[in-house]
Amino acid sequence: MSIPSKSYDVVVVGGGIAGVAAAIQAARCGLKTALVEKTVLWGGLATTGLVNIYLPLCDGYGTQVSYGLCQELIQHCNDFGPGGVSPCWKKEHGASHDAKRYRTDFSPASYILSLDQMITEAGVEPWLDTVVTGARLSQGKISALTVENESGTVLLKAKRFVDGSGSAVLARRLGMKIHTTKNYRSIWVYETNKGKMLMHYGPIGVSPKASDLYSDDVLKAAGYATRESLGQDTVEGISGKIVTDYIMGTRRCVREFYRECYEKKGESRSEHFPVKLPAMNQLRMIAAIDAPTMMKDGGEWTPAKDSVGMVADWRKSGYVWEVPYSSLYAKDGPSNLLFAGRCMGAIGDAWDVMRVIPCAAVTGQAAGLAAAVSLKHRVQPKALAYSTLEKELRKLAIPLHFEELGLKCPF
Ligand SMILES: Cc1cc2nc3c(=O)[nH]c(=O)nc-3n(C[C@H](O)[C@H](O)[C@H](O)COP(=O)(O)OP(=O)(O)OC[C@H]3O[C@@H](n4cnc5c(N)ncnc54)[C@H](O)[C@@H]3O)c2cc1C
Known part of the structure; x- marks a missing residue:
């Protein structure tokens, strides 16, 4: 045909x-x-x-x-x-x-x-x-x-x-x-917090504690390699497996972040929640x-x-x-x-x-x-x-x- x-x-x-x-x-x-x-x-x-x-x-x-x-x-x-x-x-x-x-x-x-x-x-x-x-x-x-x-x-x-x-x-x-070349991890989340939509990414605007998303403690607790263990928390390449692992790893960090907000800090799920996640991989180079x-x-x-x-x-x-x-x-x-x-x-x-x-x-x-x-x-x-x-x-x-x-x- x-x-x-x-x-x-x-x-x-x-x-x-x-x-x-x-x-x-x-x-x-x-x-x-x-x-x-x-x-x-x-x-x-x-x-x-x-x-x-x-x-x-x-x-x-x-x-x-x-x-x-x-x-x-x-x-x-x-x-x-x-x-x-x-x-x-x-x-x-x-x-x-x-x-x-x-x-x-x-x-x-x-x-x-x-x-x-x-x-x-x-x-x-x-x-x-x-x-x-x-x-x-x-x-x-x-x-x-x-x-x-x-x-x-x-x-x-x-x-x-x-x-x-x-x-x-x-x-x-x-x-x-x-x-x-090598890429470092990005954690980008648009969220709403107490009625305020934040148009910012992980480390700056998500919340005052957003830098937690990047911390070695959070990565370690989530079962992922840390910046410390990887040097720069880097990935290189674009195979299906690399990209999938990169994205799943990033989102797991986000999950851990919100879990901590609800379970440890007692925040309300109806007030503080993610609204939009990136729909393509965030590898830079x-x-x-x-x-x-x-x-x-x-x-x-x-x-x-x-x-x-x-x-x-x-x-x-x-x-x-x-x-x-x-x-x-x-x-x-x-x-x-x-x-x-x-x-x-x-x-x-x-x-x-x-x-x-x-x-x-x-x-x-x-x-x-x-x-x-x-x-x-x-x-x-x-x-x-x-x-x-x-x-x-x-x-x-x-x-x-x-x-x-x-x-x-x-x-
Ligand atoms: C986390 C992060 C933060 C960044 N922050 C900034 C910032 O603040 N400001 C800034 O200016 N830049 C920033 N950048 C860089 C910048 O956004 C991008 O590098 C730039 O927009 C790249 O544009 P591009 O058109 O070259 O490629 P891309 O934006 O990657 O566009 C490529 C397009 O091609 C499509 N495509 C790919 N393969 C195929 C295919 N086989 N068939 C059909 N379509 C296909 C994709 O879906 C995509 O839409 C950031 C990058 C990252 C990862």
């Missing part, structure tokens, strides 16, 4: 922030674009994973460094909910700002509604509840992806593909080289592709001759990076495949800089644009002349180099 198929110009794998940005950009370039997401929600870790902080677009000293869809996506994340960026960031380009960083908290549910709207308005064809299971190769290129949903198996054919899966699923399925240019430790303030935009280190002020186009495709592998988001080519501390929401948006938009421009110029993404891509990035008014914003290393 032949497998039913559909044809597109671009197919994007994964509806996280990187995939959404890639698909919106490709569709805005007039390409027939499919966005395939295995859950029923857009946003990936940012929404399904309950992460609710859009980290900064600025350098920490008052200068915005990330533009384009990264800015659109932050401006829309509170359309259906409370909060928003500090009003000082709504001033004109280049205006001076106060000390507040260009970031915001958001409600994941609200953000999903905004993403529905942005995807629809861009003309992206959505495939929800659909998992990408493999890729078909022909003459060094991907010709189609196999996807599964309730209708069965479908072939999605396209000329360009973007992997925004967060875990480099296409690279792994195709046996391409990847880089992995799963797989990075092996790119011609790997973003590496100490690379801040290093000019990239093929920069697609800039990002700031979310952890500290004054560290700005130019993001190379040559980090968005693999050294070896299909010539029509781009990567975006946290599976791009970055390792070590640079990976920690690049794995967050604004960077996913910057790299997603660049990958979507590169897919469109390479198609228009009839070259494969790997062979796309940077000057051609640069011209299109400039049309989108995206600053590419430090000096364009008058930025210098402050140290």
Whole structure:
């Protein structure tokens, strides 16, 4: 029996922030674009994973460094909910700002509604509840992806593909080289306590005693390896078993926490209870592709001759990076495949800089644009002349180099 198929110009794998940005950009370039997401929600870790902080677009000293869809996506994340960026960031380009960083908290549910709207308005064809299971190769290129949903198996054919899966699923399925690293445990719970809904995660907002969730005593009592015994309470890899153990272990810690609240502290179950748990694994750094240019430790303030935009280190002020186009495709592998988001080519501390929401948006938009421009110029993404891509990035008014914003290393 032949497998039913559909044809597109671009197919994007994964509806996280990187995939959404890639698909919106490709569709805005007039390409027939499919966005395939295995859950029923857009946003990936940012929404399904309950992460609710859009980290900064600025350098920490008052200068915005990330533009384009990264800015659109932050401006829309509170359309259906409370909060928003500090009003000082709504001033004109280049205006001076106060000390507040260009970031915001958001409600994941609200953000999903905004993403529905942005995807629809861009003309992206959505495939929800659909998992990408493999890729078909022909003459060094991907010709189609196999996807599964309730209708069965479908072939999605396209000329360009973007992997925004967060875990480099296409690279792994195709046996391409990847880089992995260790992850530490996250315990993320939205709960209500005495009528107050807390939109925060484990160690900060769940309750004054939430740090208990992380303590070795709680882990030990729950029968799990402790940070002490494991060094950092880390896991590496993404096998079904590793992910299952990681999630079950995390939730057991949460159970122990609530049990203690009720049994030892006498709290009321009707007043203090969990409302929502993450619906995807909270591994931070799963797989990075092996790119011609790997973003590496100490690379801040290093000019990239093929920069697609800039990002700031979310952890500290004054560290700005130019993001190379040559980090968005693999050294070896299909010539029509781009990567975006946290599976791009970055390792070590640079990976920690690049794995967050604004960077996913910057790299997603660049990958979507590169897919469109390479198609228009009839070259494969790997062979796309940077000057051609640069011209299109400039049309989108995206600053590419430090000096364009008058930025210098402050140290
Ligand atoms: C605990 C934790 C806290 C964090 N805190 C913050 C924070 O405060 N602020 C911040 O900016 N960042 C934070 N991050 C990082 C950030 O949220 C993510 O790294 C970022 O959102 C990644 O975006 P992405 O689009 O690259 O990947 P993902 O968000 O992982 O999106 C990938 C999408 O692809 C889908 N997918 C995967 N495989 C397939 C397949 N085979 N078929 C179809 N679909 C598939 C997934 O379902 C998912 O929707 C945090 C991360 C973690 C784990």
